[in-house]
Amino acid sequence: MSELSPDKKQPDNGSSASSHTLLEGRLGYQLETALLVRALTHRSYAYENGGLPTNERLEFLGDSVLGLVVTDTLYRTHPDLPEGQLAKLRAAVVNSRALAEVGRGLELGSFIRLGRGEEGTGGRDKASILADTLEAVIGAVYLDQGLGAASELVHRLFDPLIEKSSNLGAGLDWKTSLQELTAAESLGVPEYLVTETGPDHEKTFTAAARVGGVSYGTGTGRSKKEAEQQAAESAWRAIKAAAEERATAERTAVGAPDEADAEAGAEAVAQVRAQADSETGAGAEPGVDGAADGEGATDGPSTSPPSSPAAPAPEERPPGEPAGA
Secondary structure (H helix, E strand, O other): OOOOOHHHOOOOOOOOHHHHHHHHHHHOOOOOHHHHHHEEEEHHHHHHHOOOOOHHHHHHHHHHHHHHHHHHHHHHHHOOOHHHHHHHHHHHHOOOOHHHHHHHHOHHHHHHHHOHHHHOOHHHHOHHHHHHHHHHHHHHHHHHHHHHHHHHHHHHHHHHHHHHHHHHHHHOOHHOOOOOOOHHOOOOOOOOEEEEEHHHHHHHEEEEEEEEEEEEEEEEEOHHHHHHHHHHHHHHHHHHHHHHHHHHHHHHHHHHHHHHHHHHHHHHHHHHHHHHHHHHHHHOOOOOOOHHHHOOOOOOOOOOOOOOOOOOHHHHHHEEEEEEO
């Protein structure tokens, strides 16, 4: 597993007529031809051509390399997340649907060696085949170029998906999130009713998410799992919105009596003050200390000292009687 020279590590410009060279250009690495051919060989092709080696062992290896690199990245970039949340993040990145989307971005389906049966049923765009082949290619890069090159490839292909998944919240796994929400709201366990239409090679699945006998959302997809995830998302959003609306109504109802009591209290205070002002005005005597004109009037009793009693009038004496007699 020797390192390639710098010129080999540069992506090909895609102008070569060789499909392998075109794929290698997209991967950014040149691989041993036999190893790359095996990575692209689906079992349907191998069985129809005399039992050729398939890509399944490389898929097994690539799955482990992918899991290691993604897990290491999540562990280092999210130091505060608990194990359960890290597991959800990894599952959102390392799954057939996500891998198939990455494979479609590489147009990997056009390079796969398929049997006539799979070719006739749309195998080049099947999520399971695309995901398995991508893992086999990662395994081939690991064998031919080493862990460093395989890690670089995984980062280049999956870092955008890792970043997107980190911001999904409940969307990491809508079915699990819906189950957690319905448990918190005491609604029961969700169930999914799935129907399918179309020919075998082009089926469309429709799922309805029901909780407590009530349908809260539907979803469609090219697989049963995809349809159920979409239905779970729709149901989660509907139940979450209803719960938030109910909580808002309850807060409003609790706050209403307090506002009414405050208004009633303010009105009572105003009435008491008005009555006190009225009584004060009625008790004033005109002409005394200017009270009638509002001058010198006070709210409390007068603090003036009481007036002294009048001195008795001098006693009259008969004429000629001396004083003090």
